[in-house]
Amino acid sequence: MKIRVLMTGAAILLAACSATQKDTAPEAAQAETQTPDGIALNPVRNAYFGDVHVHTGNSFDAYVFGVRRTPEDAYRFAKGETIRQDAGFDIQLEGPPLDFLAVTDHSEYLGIVPAMDTEGHPLSQTETARTAFGENAQEAAQVFQQIGVSFVTGQPIAEINDQGTMDTVWARTVEAAEKYNEPGKFTTFAGYEFTAMKVISAEAGAAGNLHRNVIFRDKAPATIFSTLQSVNPEDLWAWMQAQRTAGIDSLAIPHNSNASNGGMFAFETYSGQPVDETWARTRLANEPLVEITQIKGTSETHPAFSPNDEWAGFELYDQFIGSAMLATINEGDYARLALSRGLALQEEIGFNPYAFGFIGSSDTHIAAGTFVEKNHWGKFPQDGAGPRQRMSVPPEGYDTWEDAPKPEARRNLSGPKYSASGLAGVWAQANTRETIFDAMRRRETFGTSGPRIRPRFFAGNYTPDIMDQADLLERAYAGGVPMGGKLDRAPGTTGPAFIAWATQDPLSSPLQRLQIVKAWEDGGAAREAVYDVACSGGALPDATTHRCPDNGATVDIKTCAATPGTGAPELRAFWHDPDWAPGQKAAYYVRVLENPACRWSTWDAARAGTPPNPDLPVLLQERAWTSPIWTD
Numbered sequence: 001m002k003i004r005v006l007m008t009g010a011a012i013l014l015a016a017c018s019a020t021q022k023d024t025a026p027e028a029a030q031a032e033t034q035t036p037d038g039i040a041l042n043p044v045r046n047a048y049f050g051d052v053h054v055h056t057g058n059s060f061d062a063y064v065f066g067v068r069r070t071p072e073d074a075y076r077f078a079k080g081e082t083i084r085q086d087a088g089f090d091i092q093l094e095g096p097p098l099d100f101l102a103v104t105d106h107s108e109y110l111g112i113v114p115a116m117d118t119e120g121h122p123l124s125q126t127e128t129a130r131t132a133f134g135e136n137a138q139e140a141a142q143v144f145q146q147i148g149v150s151f152v153t154g155q156p157i158a159e160i161n162d163q164g165t166m167d168t169v170w171a172r173t174v175e176a177a178e179k180y181n182e183p184g185k186f187t188t189f190a191g192y193e194f195t196a197m198k199v200i201s202a203e204a205g206a207a208g209n210l211h212r213n214v215i216f217r218d219k220a221p222a223t224i225f226s227t228l229q230s231v232n233p234e235d236l237w238a239w240m241q242a243q244r245t246a247g248i249d250s251l252a253i254p255h256n257s258n259a260s261n262g263g264m265f266a267f268e269t270y271s272g273q274p275v276d277e278t279w280a281r282t283r284l285a286n287e288p289l290v291e292i293t294q295i296k297g298t299s300e301t302h303p304a305f306s307p308n309d310e311w312a313g314f315e316l317y318d319q320f321i322g323s324a325m326l327a328t329i330n331e332g333d334y335a336r337l338a339l340s341r342g343l344a345l346q347e348e349i350g351f352n353p354y355a356f357g358f359i360g361s362s363d364t365h366i367a368a369g370t371f372v373e374k375n376h377w378g379k380f381p382q383d384g385a386g387p388r389q390r391m392s393v394p395p396e397g398y399d400t401w402e403d404a405p406k407p408e409a410r411r412n413l414s415g416p417k418y419s420a421s422g423l424a425g426v427w428a429q430a431n432t433r434e435t436i437f438d439a440m441r442r443r444e445t446f447g448t449s450g451p452r453i454r455p456r457f458f459a460g461n462y463t464p465d466i467m468d469q470a471d472l473l474e475r476a477y478a479g480g481v482p483m484g485g486k487l488d489r490a491p492g493t494t495g496p497a498f499i500a501w502a503t504q505d506p507l508s509s510p511l512q513r514l515q516i517v518k519a520w521e522d523g524g525a526a527r528e529a530v531y532d533v534a535c536s537g538g539a540l541p542d543a544t545t546h547r548c549p550d551n552g553a554t555v556d557i558k559t560c561a562a563t564p565g566t567g568a569p570e571l572r573a574f575w576h577d578p579d580w581a582p583g584q585k586a587a588y589y590v591r592v593l594e595n596p597a598c599r600w601s602t603w604d605a606a607r608a609g610t611p612p613n614p615d616l617p618v619l620l621q622e623r624a625w626t627s628p629i630w631t632d
Contacts (some may be wrong), residue, residue: 035432039184044473045427045444045482047454048436050100051078051369052191052424053213053255053294053361058169059105059193061322062365063113064144065380069367071103071173075180075188077368085366086381094372095452095507099431100424102191103173103367104213107226108151110192111169112160126159145205148322152197152207154231167223174220183432190220194252196231197321200261206325208261212236212252212287213361217437219248232270234279237286251440253359255291257338258299259321262330265338265354267345280345280353289440290335290356292447292625293422294363295370295379296321296414300591300625301336301528304329309530311593315419315449315620331526339519339587339628340526346585347521357484357627358589359440360422360447369423371450373620374560376420376600383415390415392604392613401614416616420600421449425624427456427482443484443627451508453624455501457483457590459631462497467574472499483589484627495580496631500533501572502592508622509594510567512536513548516575519628520586530591533573537566553595557618560598560606567595587628594622 033041054074057067066086077083080097082090105111115121116129123129132143150157170192177188192214197207210233214224225239233252240250257264269275292300297317306312320327331337335358342354362369363379370376377384387393398404425446428439439445446455456473460480469475476499481487487496504511514534520527532541535548542549552565571592596619598606605612612618 035183035430035434037183039430039432041429041435043429044477045429045439046431048099048426048428048431049452050098050187050424050426051361051364052100052102052104052189052215052253052359053193053291053363054101054103054367054369055105055193055363055365056103056367057114058111058173059365060109060113060147061106062380063117065365065382067366067381071176071367072179074103074367075101075176079180079186083368085368085377085384087377087385089384091368091377093368094375097186100187100189100436102189102213102215103176104191104193104215105173106195107192107224108195108228109147109160110166112162112165113147115162115165116160123160123162123165128157128160151195151227152199152231154227156228161228163223170224171222181433185431187431187433187436189215189433189437191215192224194226194233194236196227196233196236198261198263200320201325204323204325206320206323208263209256209259209321210254210263211256212254213291214240214250214252215437215440217249218433221248234270234282237282240286241282249437251289251437252287253289253291254287255294255361255363256296256299256317256321257290257333257335258297258302258317259319259327260330260333261320261328262332265332265341267332267341275345275349275353277349277351280349280351283353284351284355288356288443289359289445291361292335292358293360293419293449295418295421296363297417297419298421298449299333299335301334302329305331305334305337305526306528309528311591311621311623314623315421315617317417317419319414319417336517336519336528337526340521340528343519343585343587344521344524344526355486355587355630357440357443357445358447358625359424359445360449361424362422370420371423373420373450373598373600373622374603376603378415379418383418387604387608390418390601390604392416392601392616393608393610400611416601416613419449423448423450423452425454444482445484446624446626448624449622451505451594451622451624453505453508453511453592453594453622454503455590455592455624455626456499457501457626457629458499459485459487459496459588459629461489462499462574464574466499467572481629483629486630486632488632494576498575498577498588498629499573500575500590502590502624503570504568504594509562509597510536510553510564510569511571512551512553512567512593512595512621514571514573515591515593516588517591518577518586518588520584529579531575533575534571536568536571539566551595555596555598555619557598557602557612558606560603562595562597564595585630585632587630589628590626592624596621
């Protein structure tokens with residue numbers, strides 16, 4: 001049964017009682033073609049979920065914190081098998097297996113620290129190793145800090161800068177990806193993290209994050225490019241282009257721009273020079289996507305830049321990575337503002353370097369992402385050791401937070417601020433390396449904060465009756481562009497028509513609202529607007545505020561039991577921008593919100609029978625973001 005609600009002016013909304021959607025399962029669509037291996041290709045795409053930001057014990061910082069999991073463990077976990085959390089218990093993915101995965105260990109000193117800790121290995125005989133794994137804990141900590149500083153500054157420690165060992169570990173990483181790749185069932189990618197940072201305060205150990213995850217399409221080189229060669233991401237792009245010329249394609253995905261100190265989406269080059277069209281084209285060719293959410297917070301936007309967005313404060317991580325120093329809040333830190341800044345650059349230099357798509361991933365350092373609030377096991381073994389270690393319940397000896405250490409004494413610990421996030425989503429014709437990579441390249445991607453929400457987004461010269469057609473998706477592709485696309489055709493007098501659509505994760509909360517976020521520039525100034533375009537229960541957004549009414553959903557924070565109100569399994573909308581202006585260049589994307597639910601820290605407190613940590617959000621609304629569509 002479908003209920004059709006007509007709305008004067010901006011939108012025609014459809015709320016469905018059934019969650020059926022012809023493209024949510026590969027077998028539901030008629031394939032018109034096949035891959036050379038005989039795998040069916042769905043012309044209207046399937047939704048696939050994965051993680052392209054996963055660390056194992058081969059990463060310097062993971063091994064230091066006790067992680068001994070391998071790339072093979074990561075692939076086994078993604079396929080639904082049980083693996084060991086190094087805190088001492090078994091963990092397993094909740095829900096079905098993932099569709100794709102990339103292990104992305106830090107390229108800097110890849111596998112070097114485990115080798116230093118391996119009896120008989122030449123690196124174990126170095127002075128660095130003897131001090132790092134000696135009995136003096138303070139000296140060991142200083143050595144590990146020196147190792148971290150060396151790749152932040154791009155000044156390798158000569159006696160452990162063993163390229164042969166790093167190449168061997170990289171080859172094993174690629175071999176693991178090859179071993180677990182099953183075209184049509186489970187896709188793996190060779191990948192790594194380029195760990196670029198700019199020092200802000202050496203004394204505080206703070207640096208602006210400029211990390212990128214490099215994902216290879218099919219083939220991988222024998223040696224990878226790290227900050228031990230250059231700390232400049234522009235040199236990484238040049239290396240990627242040279243590899244591409246040699247037949248090895250890849251893309252880089254920036255992450256945690258929220259802690260970049262304004263550097264991730266800047267108006268200048270790494271060396272401080274004004275950007276030009278060549279720089280802009282080079283950047284976008286190599287970085288078509290941005291990681292919008294992960295365990296260290298969400299980089300969509302910040303209340304300081306989006307004061308009229310009630311959901312702008314979602315899972316914000318407020319420290320520089322690896323430091324106790326509070327992060328600054330800069331215009332170059334957040335993805336939504338970068339969309340407007342990119343349009344301004346397009347006017348100024350003739351090309352938009354920030355026409356990127358969105359994706360999510362975990363940045364787990366234990367080979368296993370934590371995606372579900374109810375079962376959170378942290379980023380490192382220490383976080384997963386128990387609620388007290390991740391500070392979601394009062395410290396030992398306290399039943400409440402009133403007499404516990406004050407917030408100022410707790411603010412520098414990262415564990416409580418980590419998020420149970422996120423997942424990468426793609427709309428691809430099949431579950432293969434080629435089709436999933438190509439979907440990432442064309443930006444037909446989305447990110448979620450953990451649940452497997454399936455959002456779709458199209459723009460074109462559609463008419464309202466398209467929403468009632470059995471071949472809606474075929475018509476949407478034929479008459480417009482999907483998420484990640486650019487709509488260049490003349491839109492008439494009302495602007496382009498948008499189709500927004502989302503279905504819930506059946507293992508998560510119902511959907512509360514479907515939103516379209518608009519970003520544009522006006523005389524060099526960034527502008528934005530958030531429109532609710534579909535409300536659960538068939539309600540209509542207010543014509544003035546563009547907001548849905550309360551849908552009646554509630555949460556008991558003592559038990560985390562939730563009542564769904566009118567929460568919906570599916571929301572759809574046909575929409576015209578009521579504030580569209582001829583000649584206006586803009587970026588639009590869909591954000592879909594679930595009903596409120598307990599954050600992982602509140603789940604911990606509810607199980608322990610204690611109040612939630614007052615320094616942490618009590619509730620949250622899980623969500624998904626589509627890549628933008630640009631209109632010109």
